[in-house]
Amino acid sequence: MATTDTVQSNQYLKPTCAASCNCKGYRDVREASTQTDTKVQGHGPRLSKVNLFTLLSLWMELFPKEEPEDINQDVFTRGTGLVVVRDHKVVGLHCSGPELHVGQVAVIRHGPRLAASDLYFSRRPCATCLKMLINAGVSRISFWPGDPEMSLLAVRPNGTDSISQEAMLDAIASEKLKSNSRPHISVVVQPVDPGLQQFVEETSRRCDFMERVSGDDPDLDAGDFYWKQRRRNLDTFSEEFLIPHEQCHRDILTKIGLENFCMEPYFSNLRQNMRELVGILASVAASVPLLQHGFYRKDSQPATSEQRQPQGVSQEIARHCIVQARLLAYRTEDPKVGVGAVIWAEGKSGGCDGTGRLYLVGCGYNAYPVGSEYGEYPQMDNKEQDRQRRKYRYIIHAEQNALTFSPYRSTEMAERMQGEEARRSDEIREEENTMLFVTKCPCDECVPLIRGAGIKQIYTTDLDSGKDKGDISYLRFHGLQGVLKFIWQKSPLARRASEHAGLHLTNGCVGKHGRQPEQALQSNKRLRSATNPDLSPVC
Numbered sequence: 001m002a003t004t005d006t007v008q009s010n011q012y013l014k015p016t017c018a019a020s021c022n023c024k025g026y027r028d029v030r031e032a033s034t035q036t037d038t039k040v041q042g043h044g045p046r047l048s049k050v051n052l053f054t055l056l057s058l059w060m061e062l063f064p065k066e067e068p069e070d071i072n073q074d075v076f077t078r079g080t081g082l083v084v085v086r087d088h089k090v091v092g093l094h095c096s097g098p099e100l101h102v103g104q105v106a107v108i109r110h111g112p113r114l115a116a117s118d119l120y121f122s123r124r125p126c127a128t129c130l131k132m133l134i135n136a137g138v139s140r141i142s143f144w145p146g147d148p149e150m151s152l153l154a155v156r157p158n159g160t161d162s163i164s165q166e167a168m169l170d171a172i173a174s175e176k177l178k179s180n181s182r183p184h185i186s187v188v189v190q191p192v193d194p195g196l197q198q199f200v201e202e203t204s205r206r207c208d209f210m211e212r213v214s215g216d217d218p219d220l221d222a223g224d225f226y227w228k229q230r231r232r233n234l235d236t237f238s239e240e241f242l243i244p245h246e247q248c249h250r251d252i253l254t255k256i257g258l259e260n261f262c263m264e265p266y267f268s269n270l271r272q273n274m275r276e277l278v279g280i281l282a283s284v285a286a287s288v289p290l291l292q293h294g295f296y297r298k299d300s301q302p303a304t305s306e307q308r309q310p311q312g313v314s315q316e317i318a319r320h321c322i323v324q325a326r327l328l329a330y331r332t333e334d335p336k337v338g339v340g341a342v343i344w345a346e347g348k349s350g351g352c353d354g355t356g357r358l359y360l361v362g363c364g365y366n367a368y369p370v371g372s373e374y375g376e377y378p379q380m381d382n383k384e385q386d387r388q389r390r391k392y393r394y395i396i397h398a399e400q401n402a403l404t405f406s407p408y409r410s411t412e413m414a415e416r417m418q419g420e421e422a423r424r425s426d427e428i429r430e431e432e433n434t435m436l437f438v439t440k441c442p443c444d445e446c447v448p449l450i451r452g453a454g455i456k457q458i459y460t461t462d463l464d465s466g467k468d469k470g471d472i473s474y475l476r477f478h479g480l481q482g483v484l485k486f487i488w489q490k491s492p493l494a495r496r497a498s499e500h501a502g503l504h505l506t507n508g509c510v511g512k513h514g515r516q517p518e519q520a521l522q523s524n525k526r527l528r529s530a531t532n533p534d535l536s537p538v539c
């Protein structure tokens, strides 16, 4: 019989686990959610670590596919996203491959390193994956409580049978595996901080990427444009991740052993939390609209031997990775500005992952040093006041965290590896194309680190480039040699069209402070007809 934890006083759903799960529940999860996770004073609401992992898993399910969809998979198997976490740090981002389910991908990619990992799936994994993951010794398997990987919602093409025999057998087998397994297999969807949804909407609408979009087109009603993007995302993501009919959702939960969630108030709270998280994903994804903009090299870059380096990933993949970084930024500890960074590398051989040859090297957000008690360090950014009490000397930048927490750099991992293997895995590989995706122009402190670490390409916005803010400056980025810079800007095609139409364009150095006042932008509101997204590779 399933167990159900009590509900918190605010009537939000407390994370609960299904039958046979002996995890320590909410306390366990809170412990997993710190860098300094106490409520930050004077700070916007924050995404909990668990919800960040959950959102990243949903987003990974939507990773743009370069290969045609797998012809072997039937309509009942749904693509799934996965986040692998060790020591509370993300060490793998994956999605189902052309031939393999994402759980199998994780076993192949991480092997024995999966032991003691926590896995966050965008769907309840099928029995085939589950048995291998249990065998690999993972600590926890958490999944989004929607339609499972072996779909219970899919309809046969001829419409005769709504639930396949296979899916039912799989649900039974998964339950059996769960009840006999050591790892905690559960649903962990935490309540969203009050005000977080609104905070994410506002900050997404005004983030550097949107600033650039509105700065490039003074006639654009940026607010309206953003809301339309968000609405579209919300419709798509809701269809993908939510189950509109309550009874249908209850049926699915019951079939996958989560009948405890079907009771009130847990059921309503669960659905509310799921809706809020999908809303957050829709807002963040709307903040990097590919319609006329994308990541392109600056015209002004001189043609050098740099051009012999491998060219970049597709616009869709670049945007996907930047959205990952924007999600990470909602874990920031800076009271004013959140920054997120992800580093991906392109392996030499073809991968079994839905990400193709790309694999995660590291990710991070700006925060105080690990283990800090919040309040130990100054958080002030008022430039008029005492320099000793400002935040700048203490905050670890997003790129710095991403470089520090590479999956292969944990001490435990290094101890397990020996000799050449340890040496190679401990550094960014010279022969591979390693790419940094960061939501803010790298500052002068980070530029030499990026080059020194062997990053080959950067995808970012350059709104702050050229600025000297006293405590932090952005003067070295454009002079950074030997690293290809793909800057968020209008596509060359859209730029030419705008130039023809005589539109004013911001140059990357004007930045957000050079933008026209909001009021001026609001005048003459007119949504320019959106051209087709430029789907060509970045160049």
Ligand SMILES: O=c1ccn([C@H]2C[C@H](O)[C@@H](COP(=O)(O)OP(=O)(O)OP(=O)(O)O)O2)c(=O)[nH]1
Pocket (backbone or CB within 6 Å): 334, 336, 337, 339, 365, 366, 381, 395, 396, 397, 398, 399, 440, 441, 442, 443, 446, 469, 472
């Ligand atoms: O490459 C970078 C640059 C900055 N940061 C973080 C560090 C710090 O937490 C924050 C500072 O950003 P910013 O320059 O925007 O400072 P601000 O406090 O927002 O100042 P201003 O209001 O002048 O823009 O951004 C990074 O993580 N990576």
